[in-house]
Amino acid sequence: MATILVYVETRGGAVQPIAFELLAAARSxxxxxxxxxxxxxxAADPAAPAVEITAADCVLTMAHPALxxxxxxxxxxxxxxxVDERQPDVVLFGYTTAGLDLAPATAGRTGRTLAAYCRTLAxxxxxxxxxxxxxxxxxxxGIEAPLPAVACVMPGAFAEDAGRIAGSPExxxxxxxxxxxxxKTRVLEELFPEAGGVDLTQASRILCVGRGxxxxxxxxxxxxxxxxxxxxxxxxxxxxxxxxxPKARQVGKSGTKVRPKLYVAVGVSGAPEHLxxxxxxxxxxxxxxxxxxxxxxxxxxxxxxxxxxxxxxLADRLRAG
Amino acid sequence: MHAAVxxxxxxxxxxxxxISESGNDIDREWVGMKLNEFDDHALEEAVLLKExxxxxxxxxxxxxxxxxxxxxxxxxxxxxxxxxxTYDELPPLPAAAAxxxxxxxxxxxxxxxxxxxxxxxxxxxxxxxAAALGARLGWPHLSAVAGVQPxxxxxxxxxxxxxxxxxxxxxxxxxxLGVQSASQPPRYVxxxxxxQAIGVKPEKRAGGExxxxxxxxxxxxxxxxxxxxxAMWKGDADAxxxxxxxxxxxxxxLKG
Ligand SMILES: Cc1cc2nc3c(=O)[nH]c(=O)nc-3n(C[C@H](O)[C@H](O)[C@H](O)COP(=O)(O)OP(=O)(O)OC[C@H]3O[C@@H](n4cnc5c(N)ncnc54)[C@H](O)[C@@H]3O)c2cc1C
Numbered sequence: 001m002a003t004i005l006v007y008v009e010t011r012g013g014a015v016q017p018i019a020f021e022l023l024a025a026a027r028s029x030x031x032x033x034x035x036x037x038x039x040x041x042x043a044a045d046p047a048a049p050a051v052e053i054t055a056a057d058c059v060l061t062m063a064h065p066a067l068x069x070x071x072x073x074x075x076x077x078x079x080x081x082x083v084d085e086r087q088p089d090v091v092l093f094g095y096t097t098a099g100l101d102l103a104p105a106t107a108g109r110t111g112r113t114l115a116a117y118c119r120t121l122a123x124x125x126x127x128x129x130x131x132x133x134x135x136x137x138x139x140x141x142g143i144e145a146p147l148p149a150v151a152c153v154m155p156g157a158f159a160e161d162a163g164r165i166a167g168s169p170e171x172x173x174x175x176x177x178x179x180x181x182x183x184k185t186r187v188l189e190e191l192f193p194e195a196g197g198v199d200l201t202q203a204s205r206i207l208c209v210g211r212g213x214x215x216x217x218x219x220x221x222x223x224x225x226x227x228x229x230x231x232x233x234x235x236x237x238x239x240x241x242x243x244x245x246p247k248a249r250q251v252g253k254s255g256t257k258v259r260p261k262l263y264v265a266v267g268v269s270g271a272p273e274h275l276x277x278x279x280x281x282x283x284x285x286x287x288x289x290x291x292x293x294x295x296x297x298x299x300x301x302x303x304x305x306x307x308x309x310x311x312x313x314l315a316d317r318l319r320a321g
Numbered sequence: 322m323h324a325a326v327x328x329x330x331x332x333x334x335x336x337x338x339x340i341s342e343s344g345n346d347i348d349r350e351w352v353g354m355k356l357n358e359f360d361d362h363a364l365e366e367a368v369l370l371k372e373x374x375x376x377x378x379x380x381x382x383x384x385x386x387x388x389x390x391x392x393x394x395x396x397x398x399x400x401x402x403x404x405x406x407t408y409d410e411l412p413p414l415p416a417a418a419a420x421x422x423x424x425x426x427x428x429x430x431x432x433x434x435x436x437x438x439x440x441x442x443x444x445x446x447x448x449x450x451a452a453a454l455g456a457r458l459g460w461p462h463l464s465a466v467a468g469v470q471p472x473x474x475x476x477x478x479x480x481x482x483x484x485x486x487x488x489x490x491x492x493x494x495x496x497x498l499g500v501q502s503a504s505q506p507p508r509y510v511x512x513x514x515x516x517q518a519i520g521v522k523p524e525k526r527a528g529g530e531x532x533x534x535x536x537x538x539x540x541x542x543x544x545x546x547x548x549x550x551x552a553m554w555k556g557d558a559d560a561x562x563x564x565x566x567x568x569x570x571x572x573x574x575l576k577g
Contacts, residue, residue: 011486070488071490072464076455096482097464097480098482100440100441101464103452104417104418104449104450104451105453105456107417107448108452113416113537114417114418114537115446115447116445116446116448117446134444134446135338135444139338139542140545141541141542142540142541142543143538145537149537183461184493184496185491185493186491187488187489187490187491188477188490188491190486191488193486194485228576229569229576241362242506247485248485254481254482254501255484256485257484262572269335283572283574286551296553299550299551301568302551302553302554303554303561303565305557310561312558313561313562314566316562317566318575318576
């Protein structure tokens, strides 16, 4: 019978939320077609996280010391072995660091087609069809990936509830391939975010500065407005990469995910990786000189205006109280 | 150590992107093309490897409009050698496997033992190149790389995950890196260095045979459905600031 294989990401022995979204996606694809859903947990000790998975027909586990902490070479080898053996028709990954590693690797090593950045998935004859977010979220691509296929799914595209439903899946322990004993890479160290710095997850108001701010010296004007708003100052990734703000203040996919009462984005384009970190905020206000910037699709209120005109005007009013 | 850096010209997504008549590509006639942001970081990291560990750096790009200039700017940034790879044809937004097939032989022929490229491009709906190249070359790969250090017996690579979690990974042999950010922001190059580099003529090499397997195709491009989205405030800065403050007052979100 045709199957969909879901790669289950774990960290520190816990299943990552994206896995439940993928299970939801797999179930929505499998149900109308009468396909089965298999979930794969690869870790040094996969038993505990595997118990969390109930919304699949079958949960596959593979144990090997090289599989934790996550190492791309080890997981790519494990996936190659499992996919070659079980020949799933569709393999699903989340768009995370592991998904960036493993979706193209699995496609390349097992001769499967690949659709990235998927927001919707459907089966259409002999192909997987997907709509994918491209050009920073400005356009949607309709992709046709002949089966067997791999898809990398955007976080937030599928609600995780359907991936958490109760069930009693069959549980199968798979042998680890010999390739895991001959790896050329190894994890030296895990690095955790520094404690004690700013914790954006606790902020009720955030003012986030994007690359539109132009240079480090200009951040002071935004910091003043943040102060007047009682908001924590945050930055998009390029602002952090440029060294204009510390990493603890980065919002987004590779930064902190936040859900404040108020999120003000100035000079932020609204790339999918940024939206992933803040789109669930209660009230989002976006200021961007480009009326077509994708941030306006996620914001509740906005103005297509130069931030350098707005910030002083806003500061004046907030100061006046 | 010989580092190959794969550089790609991509549409500037700050421009208005129009869909071509064929419906499955953007109209490339008027859109500005620029070096993929993450490839810029990959180039910086490669040049840092040269400075810190004496690596030789070869910048590689698929042949096309604007590529000579792109590669000359890589020379000005510190690349030792620049190579453009010729190929027959690629569909719009091509599959990573197809691009990897064109590049892999040339990279191997150059004798590179580390390949750096950007973690993604704005148009790689067919998958990210770094992992696809790794699969094609049979080398390990790491994506979302934020810093590479030379070590006596290989490289130490920092791979970033979500929420500030990262790992440091030792790579003992050849490896492909999908770079997200360099150890330091990409350097500024002076006009005089750029002018000097204009004299450099990139070497030309034939790419590998076209990818034989089935690939995913982009059938159409569309603007995202509008609806939802922000209620837009009109007027000048003062008018917008007034509406902003009124909203905060209404929602009880003014400080104090
Ligand atoms: C694996 C991965 C993880 C990532 N993680 C993150 C993450 O955690 N967080 C994150 O933010 N990004 C992340 N990114 C990067 C993301 O793809 C975008 O590159 C980034 O979000 C863009 O930042 P930006 O909006 O500040 O810059 P840009 O996209 O350059 O946008 C700048 C905006 O400013 C506007 N602007 C310019 N001047 C003005 C002005 N004077 N007034 C008003 N507006 C102006 C422009 O119109 C533009 O829309 C990640 C990418 C990858 C591949």
